[in-house]
Amino acid sequence: MLTKQLTGGRAIRGVALACALSLGLLACGGSDDNAAPGTPEDVEAALAEGGKITVWAWEPTLEQVAADFEDEHPGVEVDLVNAGTGNEQYTALQNAMGADSGVPDVAQIEYFALGQFTIADRLLDLSGLGASELSGTFTSGPWDAVRAGGGIHGLPMDSGPMALFYNQDVFEEHGVEVPTTWEEYVEAARALRAADPGTYITSDTGESGLTTSLIWQAGGQPYTVDGTEVGIDFTDGGTRTYAELWQQLIDEELLAPINGWTDEWYQGLGDGTIATLVTGAWMPANFVSGVPNASGSWRVAPMPQWEEGGQDTAENGGSSLTVPSQGRNHELAYAFVEYANTGPGAATRVANGAFPATNSELRSEEFLNTEIEYFGGQQANLVFAESAANVVPDWSYLPFQAYANSIFNDTVGQSYVSDTPLTESLAAWQEASRNYAEDQGFTLTD
Numbered sequence: 001m002l003t004k005q006l007t008g009g010r011a012i013r014g015v016a017l018a019c020a021l022s023l024g025l026l027a028c029g030g031s032d033d034n035a036a037p038g039t040p041e042d043v044e045a046a047l048a049e050g051g052k053i054t055v056w057a058w059e060p061t062l063e064q065v066a067a068d069f070e071d072e073h074p075g076v077e078v079d080l081v082n083a084g085t086g087n088e089q090y091t092a093l094q095n096a097m098g099a100d101s102g103v104p105d106v107a108q109i110e111y112f113a114l115g116q117f118t119i120a121d122r123l124l125d126l127s128g129l130g131a132s133e134l135s136g137t138f139t140s141g142p143w144d145a146v147r148a149g150g151g152i153h154g155l156p157m158d159s160g161p162m163a164l165f166y167n168q169d170v171f172e173e174h175g176v177e178v179p180t181t182w183e184e185y186v187e188a189a190r191a192l193r194a195a196d197p198g199t200y201i202t203s204d205t206g207e208s209g210l211t212t213s214l215i216w217q218a219g220g221q222p223y224t225v226d227g228t229e230v231g232i233d234f235t236d237g238g239t240r241t242y243a244e245l246w247q248q249l250i251d252e253e254l255l256a257p258i259n260g261w262t263d264e265w266y267q268g269l270g271d272g273t274i275a276t277l278v279t280g281a282w283m284p285a286n287f288v289s290g291v292p293n294a295s296g297s298w299r300v301a302p303m304p305q306w307e308e309g310g311q312d313t314a315e316n317g318g319s320s321l322t323v324p325s326q327g328r329n330h331e332l333a334y335a336f337v338e339y340a341n342t343g344p345g346a347a348t349r350v351a352n353g354a355f356p357a358t359n360s361e362l363r364s365e366e367f368l369n370t371e372i373e374y375f376g377g378q379q380a381n382l383v384f385a386e387s388a389a390n391v392v393p394d395w396s397y398l399p400f401q402a403y404a405n406s407i408f409n410d411t412v413g414q415s416y417v418s419d420t421p422l423t424e425s426l427a428a429w430q431e432a433s434r435n436y437a438e439d440q441g442f443t444l445t446d
Helices: 023-027 040-049 062-072 087-099 111-118 140-145 168-174 182-195 208-217 237-251 263-271 284-290 330-341 344-351 359-363 380-389 401-406 408-416 422-439
Strands: 051-056 076-081 106-110 162-167 223-226 229-232 276-280 298-302 319-322
Touching: 040 330, 051 087, 051 330, 062 076, 062 330, 062 344, 087 106, 087 111, 106 111, 106 330, 111 140, 111 319, 111 401, 162 168, 162 380, 168 182, 182 237, 208 237, 208 276, 208 401, 208 408, 229 422, 237 408, 237 422, 263 284, 298 380, 319 330, 330 344, 344 359, 359 380, 401 408, 401 422, 408 422
Parallel strands: 051 076, 051 106
Antiparallel strands: 106 319, 162 276, 162 298, 223 229
16 A cells, blocks of 8 residues: 655755765765666566565655556555655665665656766666666656666656746736747846836746756756766856846846745746746646636746747756665566656656656647646647757756755855856856865866
């Protein structure tokens, strides 16, 4: 039976603050070989034999998935545990791994945080258990995120292809066109504030995920990773393109000084103070629950482009299900991971609000043609699916991205509260991240 249920948290959001995991600490006592020794036949045998697995995850759609999995396999018991959201769970997972005690059989890990666990061989390479046969099953962004060093260290749960959420009523009231390029976005920001000083194009007080996603879309590649060799360079063309444009929004005070995911932020989305939000496709469920009074006002459009006529997008948020190497029942754990992410569980999760990472779901007529009441009956999934197909490839996160994100406010965040240009604060983020890399034993490649 399902012994524990998920509670609390903004799970659909897919974004979390980060905890720092030391390379040296995690490498101590790590697995000598993190490739799963089993085969797909062993996975089937484990299902037939039954047993108990512990799953650490905060994503609420897994509750129904776990119950369905138990129903289909009566000899299997799933202990579903909410050990915290994002950084809270990573800290607990780090402690369990360090003590080699209480490590779960399955763990939810966001894409940006995978590297800190794979670099220390704490997650199984799932290739031999059947994951190697899943190429083409998932969209490129999430699939690239779970692969490193020739291995597959998790299966994508969801994805966060980005789009422009905009308050149609606000734009129509002030006679402003919905922007299709980032230059038009700046012009729209100016026009909205001129029409009503209390209206802002968006809110931003400095957020690492948004910053890296916009750099990603612009073609920037500030991070390069090859095992323990890393490059960190915030002077490339894509980063400069982002910094030059975003600096205009900061200098002209066109961004609402409201922190995301606060009561004030939800209020701003509801009363027209915040006119747009550029974020991942997991956001609709948060609109429904957090901004119910604005139902019918909001719509979805493609992400603004850096070049007119372009189609490039990026990801923001999303998680994988992984199998820690110190877990007990690797084959049964993988069976659950595959069921939840590619089997019947994937459809269940989408039906309950998750955004799919699987091509089959993204291409299904039922999914694409769904009319979303909150967005005035718009078939918004068409926009999200198109975005998922146009994610710029070959993006890399650092193996210690969690730590890098945790120092964002102390570096880049200064540009939002002082006269420090973004180019200088990005350089400070680069230097602090490089110093940490050297301290932790990584080799810098530039």
